[in-house]
């Protein structure tokens with residue numbers, strides 16, 4: 001890995017994606033950072049694009065503006081309703097799948113061609129993306145889809161370092177939406193989890209690695 005990697009982060013406007021910026025700059029002070037979110041964001045030391053990962057047009061336009069990438073962190077996602085399958089509105093289910101699964105496909109389709117062959121491609125997943133859980137419907141099903149995309153990337157790009165990274169419960173807006181009664185001070189902060197993710201990137205090896213942040217938090 002070069003000491004001055006070009007890094008792209010989806011979902012950079014808040015939460016774990018936002019916290020990855022200082023964490024990467026500590027590990028790679030010479031890095032050049034790029035990111036996207038649906039909202040307009042201004043972040044020091046980052047070239048941030050307003051782009052929706054569910055939009056082929058946005059992703060095509062975005063890719064045309066990016067240089068060769070050494071590290072891609074696909075972090076953007078939405079939670080959707082916490083409800084039993086039988087209670088989820090059909091269109092809402094499709095919207096969550098559009099972000100979490102179809103968005104993962106578009107991230108891979110448009111950004112892999114920009115990447116160095118031995119680059120690092122990280123998908124930020126979830127424990128419910130590896131095992132189905134009641135009332136996590138569209139989120140759980142679509143995160144299983146993300147895991148599928150990551151396995152395909154690893155098989156199609158054998159030199160690449162592909163990480164499925166499960167942050168575990170992390171004090172962000174998404175977590176507060178899922179667990180409104182939880183005291184956020186009782187779980188790791190986005191900064192702590194971002195630090196773990198960056199350390200896993202630094203230590204990564206070729207092939208698919210399935211990681212849980214909790215295994216690395218003291």
Ligand SMILES: NC(=O)c1ccc[n+]([C@@H]2O[C@H](COP(=O)([O-])OP(=O)(O)OC[C@H]3O[C@@H](n4cnc5c(N)ncnc54)[C@H](OP(=O)(O)O)[C@@H]3O)[C@@H](O)[C@H]2O)c1
Nearest residue numbers: 011013014015016037038039052053076077169170172174
């Ligand atoms: N927090 C947890 O406890 C936890 C646990 C397990 C897994 N995760 C995973 O960790 C990742 C980060 O979660 P978080 O808690 O930091 O969530 P968050 O605070 O809700 O942030 C999500 C980010 O994704 C962006 N985003 C959402 N939809 C997008 C779209 N269609 N196009 C572009 N950007 C989009 C949002 O920006 P805009 O709204 O501006 O677009 C925001 O920057 C997610 O993949 C999540 O599934 C989180």
